[in-house]
Amino acid sequence: MSGTVRPEPGFSPERLAFFTDAIFAIAMTLLAVELDRPDEQELASARALGSFLVDQRDSYLAFALAFILLWSVWRRHHKLMDRIDRLSNAFTGWHAPFLLLVAFLPFPTAVIGASATNPMADTLFAGTMAAMVCCEAVIREISARTGLTTGDPAEARHQADGSWAVGLWFILSGVAAWLIPYAFVLWFFAPLASPYGGALISRLRTPHRDPHDVNAPRP
Amino acid sequence: MSGTVRPEPGFSPERLAFFTDAIFAIAMTLLAVELDRPDEQELASARALGSFLVDQRDSYLAFALAFILLWSVWRRHHKLMDRIDRLSNAFTGWHAPFLLLVAFLPFPTAVIGASATNPMADTLFAGTMAAMVCCEAVIREISARTGLTTGDPAEARHQADGSWAVGLWFILSGVAAWLIPYAFVLWFFAPLASPYGGALISRLRTPHRDPHDVNAPRP
Amino acid sequence: MSGTVRPEPGFSPERLAFFTDAIFAIAMTLLAVELDRPDEQELASARALGSFLVDQRDSYLAFALAFILLWSVWRRHHKLMDRIDRLSNAFTGWHAPFLLLVAFLPFPTAVIGASATNPMADTLFAGTMAAMVCCEAVIREISARTGLTTGDPAEARHQADGSWAVGLWFILSGVAAWLIPYAFVLWFFAPLASPYGGALISRLRTPHRDPHDVNAPRP
Amino acid sequence: MSGTVRPEPGFSPERLAFFTDAIFAIAMTLLAVELDRPDEQELASARALGSFLVDQRDSYLAFALAFILLWSVWRRHHKLMDRIDRLSNAFTGWHAPFLLLVAFLPFPTAVIGASATNPMADTLFAGTMAAMVCCEAVIREISARTGLTTGDPAEARHQADGSWAVGLWFILSGVAAWLIPYAFVLWFFAPLASPYGGALISRLRTPHRDPHDVNAPRP
Numbered sequence: 079m080s081g082t083v084r085p086e087p088g089f090s091p092e093r094l095a096f097f098t099d100a101i102f103a104i105a106m107t108l109l110a111v112e113l114d115r116p117d118e119q120e121l122a123s124a125r126a127l128g129s130f131l132v133d134q135r136d137s138y139l140a141f142a143l144a145f146i147l148l149w150s151v152w153r154r155h156h157k158l159m160d161r162i163d164r165l166s167n168a169f170t171g172w173h174a175p176f177l178l179l180v181a182f183l184p185f186p187t188a189v190i191g192a193s194a195t196n197p198m199a200d201t202l203f204a205g206t207m208a209a210m211v212c213c214e215a216v217i218r219e220i221s222a223r224t225g226l227t228t229g230d231p232a233e234a235r236h237q238a239d240g241s242w243a244v245g246l247w248f249i250l251s252g253v254a255a256w257l258i259p260y261a262f263v264l265w266f267f268a269p270l271a272s273p274y275g276g277a278l279i280s281r282l283r284t285p286h287r288d289p290h291d292v293n294a295p296r297p
Numbered sequence: 298m299s300g301t302v303r304p305e306p307g308f309s310p311e312r313l314a315f316f317t318d319a320i321f322a323i324a325m326t327l328l329a330v331e332l333d334r335p336d337e338q339e340l341a342s343a344r345a346l347g348s349f350l351v352d353q354r355d356s357y358l359a360f361a362l363a364f365i366l367l368w369s370v371w372r373r374h375h376k377l378m379d380r381i382d383r384l385s386n387a388f389t390g391w392h393a394p395f396l397l398l399v400a401f402l403p404f405p406t407a408v409i410g411a412s413a414t415n416p417m418a419d420t421l422f423a424g425t426m427a428a429m430v431c432c433e434a435v436i437r438e439i440s441a442r443t444g445l446t447t448g449d450p451a452e453a454r455h456q457a458d459g460s461w462a463v464g465l466w467f468i469l470s471g472v473a474a475w476l477i478p479y480a481f482v483l484w485f486f487a488p489l490a491s492p493y494g495g496a497l498i499s500r501l502r503t504p505h506r507d508p509h510d511v512n513a514p515r516p
Numbered sequence: 517m518s519g520t521v522r523p524e525p526g527f528s529p530e531r532l533a534f535f536t537d538a539i540f541a542i543a544m545t546l547l548a549v550e551l552d553r554p555d556e557q558e559l560a561s562a563r564a565l566g567s568f569l570v571d572q573r574d575s576y577l578a579f580a581l582a583f584i585l586l587w588s589v590w591r592r593h594h595k596l597m598d599r600i601d602r603l604s605n606a607f608t609g610w611h612a613p614f615l616l617l618v619a620f621l622p623f624p625t626a627v628i629g630a631s632a633t634n635p636m637a638d639t640l641f642a643g644t645m646a647a648m649v650c651c652e653a654v655i656r657e658i659s660a661r662t663g664l665t666t667g668d669p670a671e672a673r674h675q676a677d678g679s680w681a682v683g684l685w686f687i688l689s690g691v692a693a694w695l696i697p698y699a700f701v702l703w704f705f706a707p708l709a710s711p712y713g714g715a716l717i718s719r720l721r722t723p724h725r726d727p728h729d730v731n732a733p734r735p
Numbered sequence: 736m737s738g739t740v741r742p743e744p745g746f747s748p749e750r751l752a753f754f755t756d757a758i759f760a761i762a763m764t765l766l767a768v769e770l771d772r773p774d775e776q777e778l779a780s781a782r783a784l785g786s787f788l789v790d791q792r793d794s795y796l797a798f799a800l801a802f803i804l805l806w807s808v809w810r811r812h813h814k815l816m817d818r819i820d821r822l823s824n825a826f827t828g829w830h831a832p833f834l835l836l837v838a839f840l841p842f843p844t845a846v847i848g849a850s851a852t853n854p855m856a857d858t859l860f861a862g863t864m865a866a867m868v869c870c871e872a873v874i875r876e877i878s879a880r881t882g883l884t885t886g887d888p889a890e891a892r893h894q895a896d897g898s899w900a901v902g903l904w905f906i907l908s909g910v911a912a913w914l915i916p917y918a919f920v921l922w923f924f925a926p927l928a929s930p931y932g933g934a935l936i937s938r939l940r941t942p943h944r945d946p947h948d949v950n951a952p953r954p
Contacts, residue, residue, distance in 0.1 A: 110841055
């Protein structure tokens with residue numbers, strides 16, 4: 079029966095999901111536009127072009143890193159939206175800063191690609207990712223608390239904890255960048271922070287919740 | 298019953314909504330491409346990169362401003378299209394200048410980002426936004442007058458008044474830019490002009506309408 | 517009954533329509549990326565920026581021209597696809613050169629924007645548009661001859677004649693560019709070639725068709 | 736009956752198909768952004784612009800090549816997804832490197848456009864295409880082995896063989912580029928490697944399969 083109810087104008091989940099997809103797809107494809115093109119001299123011989131490509135390896139690594147991170151955030155959003163039947167103003171409104179940070183990411187990616195050992199560059203990238211993932215966490219908290227999801231609210235809350243864990247991982251690694259070089263390589267493992275760190279955070283937050291809410295997997 | 302009628306060729310609202318979404322998403326993501334990338338010298342140290350980022354703060358502010366404004370216009374269009382069952386030539390035709398101005402916006406955004414205190418730059422941006430929002434108002438007027446909306450026509454007309462109010466806000470602020478610096482910061486509040494200014498305009502236009510049409514909220 | 521038949525794999529019209537929309541939307545939005553950004557000196561004062569904008573007027577005109585032309589081609593494609601129930605290999609295959617030319621258009625647009633009085637630039641633009649519209653005409657002919665459309669095949673054939681007329685208009689104007697300057701302004705009227713020129717071409721092709729096919733409007 | 740079952744969250748094929756379409760459409764349209772724009776001197780006369788366009792012919796060829804190759808990969812993906820009813824983690828996960836390579840392609844395209852006779856440039860392009868098509872082959876193998884397709888698994892496996900053949904073609908041509916110049920022109924024929932080479936590979940792999948699986952066409 080609820081399937082036939084038309085959502086209120088402006089609150090059809092499909093169009094928000096579509097819009098989010100488009101922003102992600104464009105941001106991910108624009109990442110490759112940032113890569114430096116070789117000039118005439120660097121194209122003069124196979125050897126010269128080879129040296130150019132080796133010199134630019136950090137750029138390619140940064141491109142792959144940002145692509146994989148955005149992919150994993152997109153996948154989590156895909157899973158979230160498949161559980162949402164209707165939108166609320168808060169749920170939709172928090173997509174504005176979330177998508178703004180997605181659209182912004184090519185800029186920090188270009189910066190770390192050009193100077194991966196500069197801790198300020200690493201902080202800029204980690205800060206953008208941390209803010210993006212925290213927006214994701216807020217969106218999940220809203221969906222869990224206001225009953226927008228079709229499934230178990232406890233599960234939705236646990237998913238939010240996973241997002242907070244990823245955000246925390248980026249904040250910590252942004253600090254670590256001032257102590258160790260090439261900290262950005264660690265970010266390839268950020269998607270793993272979600273299941274393990276999320277379980278930890280769920281456990282810490284248990285006192286504030288009903289005891290039957292916590293069904294976190296044991297890592 | 299009306300749900301099973303296939304719209305005339307070229308007048309399926311879904312494809313126009315989709316096309317509009319795509320133009321908005323691309324324009325919003327391209328905004329970040331406009332941001333200046335640091336050169337080698339500015340990447341040499343954490344301090345140099347920090348100074349560069351602080352120097353470029355107007356660009357980041359302009360990026361965020363244009364992103365939020367396009368988001369709010371997109372949200373209003375989302376709400377409008379969810380009430381539309383079929384298209385007309387006039388309704389569709391006015392989307393051409395509307396979307397042209399959306400696609401154009403990254404250019405004035407780059408200009409105000411590079412020179413926020415230049416009143417000509419502010420006028421260019423405010424003029425583009427004013428023209429875009431006035432196209433939106435015309436689209437709403439058409440939907441209200443020709444019975445394309447499924448809901449209350451008076452409500453649709455009131456929405457159009459909100460759009461006119463936002464357009465007026467941009468025209469006034471474009472003029473204000475010649476008198477005060479940093480007028481563009483005021484534009485962050487433009488979405489608020491819609492409910493408050495719209496109610497005012499609705500009241501002013503009342504004599505030309507049936508008295509039962511006006512159900513404007515009291516600000 | 518036919519509505520429940522799943523089309524053969526790879527021949528669902530929706531996904532081709534969607535893909536076409538995406539290419540059009542991106543090409544149209546990228547047009548604005550081509551516009552020259554003012555440098556520091558041109559941003560120094562309101563007067564300097566004003567002179568820059570006036571100097572660049574051809575670029576803005578070329579942007580608006582290409583946007584409106586792509587919009588009108590997109591609208592015609594929208595109307596075509598709303599009549600298509602299934603795809604064929606030929607119908608789909610001709611979308612490859614068609615969309616290639618759509619994606620290519622920002623390049624000739626940038627060239628005429630920078631040098632509108634250069635007849636070679638005009639020829640490049642007119643040639644690209646002529647080839648694109650001729651691909652459109654071939655796609656329409658295929659849909660009419662192989663019975664892919666749901667409506668009257670004669671109507672579909674007449675639509676194809678309209679496309680051929682627009683293509684011819686661009687070829688003629690590409691030649692005219694060597695004789696008169698600013699020929700490109702005439703292209704704003706190209707969408708009008710479709711109803712009037714199409715009727716003419718339909719009349720010329722009548723002997724090769726059944727007499728009851730011709731239901732062209734009298735211009 | 737199975738048609739009414741809602742897929743598990745995050746495993747709705749439509750949204751993955753849509754996302755893939757968006758990445759392809761953007762990458763294909765961005766190819767044209769790579770083309771060098773003529774400078775003021777090259778725009779001074781019709782003759783100067785003509786020489787510029789002739790000089791840049793390799794860029795236009797590379798643009799057309801990459802566009803057609805991506806189009807043919809997209810068409811094959813379109814046909815694949817129309818046979819998929821549900822997703823699996825492996826099937827979805829292999830889309831990440833696949834789409835990463837699609838998004839990356841404008842870079843090698845720009846490089847071969849600027850220096851088509853440099854064997855390192857050819858190797859970079861052929862390597863990117865080979866890796867992309869091998870990801871496609873893996874995706875097809877997964878769909879055939881884990882029963883995600885609605886049709887005959889043997890047919891799906893045969894399709895995968897076609898993809899492996901195209902990948903092999905690119906690896907061989909990447910090697911050939913060190914022996915003969917302009918090897919990249921051969922890549923226009925890569926889509927043909929799928930039916931012919933695929934039949935060959937299917938025959939070679941027959942001993943490892945049930946005899947009734949092989950229904951490869953005779954080339």
